[in-house]
Amino acid sequence: MNAKINQTLKAANLPDKTIERLSQYRRNLLQCLAKGKQHIFSHEIAQIHHITPVQVRRDIMLIGYSGTLRKGYDVKELIDLIGNILDTREGLNAAVVGVGNLGRSLIGYFSGKRSKLNIVAGFDNNPEKVDKIYAGVHCYSIDQLAEVVERERVSIAILTVPADNATEAAERLVMAGIKGILNFSPKPLNVPPHVYLEEIDMITSLEKVAYYVKKQGGEE
């Protein structure tokens, strides 16, 4: 059995969890490749991610690829195929809205981690930050949002404003034509269906850890 690529399959709607795992597989496959590993079996990928080999094979079949019995998957080929699914050819531009401590650390964190996603602008309502450069990224006034989003063709916003400003900032982003928001602010947002919203609720995650630690301790 030879490695097979059936790219026509990739147009299918992939499950949300498969998208997440593909992103995670790729990150570890890149590390494997950097270490000179050229082939990998599903059970090896499974072990890295603490899931079953069946799950791995299912996800990879969903993107129209299968490995060989003898050698497994070609690492380079698999990375490229996942890239075809997740990335756009010319890359996407993102902006960080709220250039506080968290916003600045995320600019640094995301820069360079993904070649196909460029952080091209920051926005803040603090006049002292406007026209400053943070980790190589120009900070604009929030009042320039619509103008800069259009000029820089920004389609993704990383929202790190305080809770009280989140609703207004999200409305401005939607008005400016943003297509996707990664929301770090501790405020539930309401966006129209054509805007994809992903929320990272760090306070709740920490409270969950605390709850389970408390429960484990038998204090309940």
Place this chain on the structure above:
Amino acid sequence: MNAKINQTLKAANLPDKTIERLSQYRRNLLQCLAKGKQHIFSHEIAQIHHITPVQVRRDIMLIGYSGTLRKGYDVKELIDLIGNILDTREGLNAAVVGVGNLGRSLIGYFSGKRSKLNIVAGFDNNPEKVDKIYAGVHCYSIDQLAEVVERERVSIAILTVPADNATEAAERLVMAGIKGILNFSPKPLNVPPHVYLEEIDMITSLEKVAYYVKKQGGEE
């Protein structure tokens, strides 16, 4: 019908998603209280969180509380009851492991947001950071981990080290007796069952947003 509190129910195992929502309800209830609102209906809570009133009532019944038909829930009472579920009486101590940009911003972000969770230490392997104070938190050498965790009774770790250091750091934390880990490092971790692990995968979240933006754009 009067408000009822049946605290014996709270010992039950609550669903994971209910824990998350209780944390989110509380955050918004605190804002309501700050604005002087003393009673709230399930449909009002539902609207804030973009879920159904039935879901809200079910979650709140699970913690043994019910409101009155006329006035809804007593905001203060509900906040206290959620606190009984999520918090320990004397609070829990947490440490940030990896005092880079992200670690430092999280120290600032989490400090003061939750009175029942105190960040009491930072750890880093960079000698230049050791014995410095970041946002009021003392940074120790990672070699002092076991000693400081015991002395400061740290039960929760917020892990923000680079991917390459994550596995070793997690092993050290488990050895030191940590009970819960909130992992921000882009590396899947393996911990024993008595340690609760919550992972926040920011890169994957951003890649998911990019995938859906691409899909929406019809580029597929």
